[in-house]
Amino acid sequence: MEPVRVVTLWLAVDESDPGNGCLRVVPGSHRLGLEEMRESIATPNVLGMEIAREVTGPEAVDIILGPGDVEVHHPNxxxxxxxxxxxxxxxxxxxxxxxxxxxxxxxxxxxxxxxxLRGEPGANRYQEWPALRAGEHFPYRGA
Known part of the structure; x- marks a missing residue:
């Protein structure tokens, strides 16, 4: 994305804690700018890429969430x-x-x-809103 003006939300469906690999963050690191990325070949993961800095050590904090909790973070x-x-x-x-x-x-x-979600399309082309199927979907504004 250019420019990187993004807010990321992660909605927990399940418990997320250190035992099952919860999110870990380094507080304040968003002020440092983007970190270098590298191909992830040592450990399989869904992204194929990883940050070139370890998210371990005393500065890293576990984000423990229950089902329905939301974590919000800056992309950097x-x-x-x-x-x-x-x-x-x-x-x-x-x-x-x-x-x-x-x-x-x-x-x-x-x-x-x-x-x-609102406003004019600007820099992108977006998916069309799905058509309302009465009796199957909840009604929404503009349906």
Missing amino acids: IIHGSTANTSSRRRCGLTIRYIPTSTRITDPEQPYPSAFL
């Missing part, structure tokens, strides 16, 4: 998680809010999960 904060080696699932939903002046640089446009 150093963050990550350890592997979930427990028998419990750790599931959540990531939601990113951007102003319409921030351009999604992914070549796939409209980006599959980008929806215009």
Whole structure:
């Protein structure tokens, strides 16, 4: 995204704690600017990339969440998680809010999960709102 004007929310579906690899952040690190990224080949992960700095040590803080809790962070904060080696699932939903002046640089446009919530489209093409199916969906404004 350019410029990187983003707020990320992570909605916990399950418990998220150190035992199942909860999010860890380095408080105040968002003031340092973007950290270098590297390909993640040592440990399998869903992103394929990782921050080139370890999110361990005494400066890192565990973000412990219960189902329905939401964590909000700046994209520049150093963050990550350890592997979930427990028998419990750790599931959540990531939601990113951007102003319409921030351009999604992914070549796939409209980006599959980008929806215009309000205002004019600006720098991006967005997905169409789904059609209301009476009796199946909750009504929404403009349906």
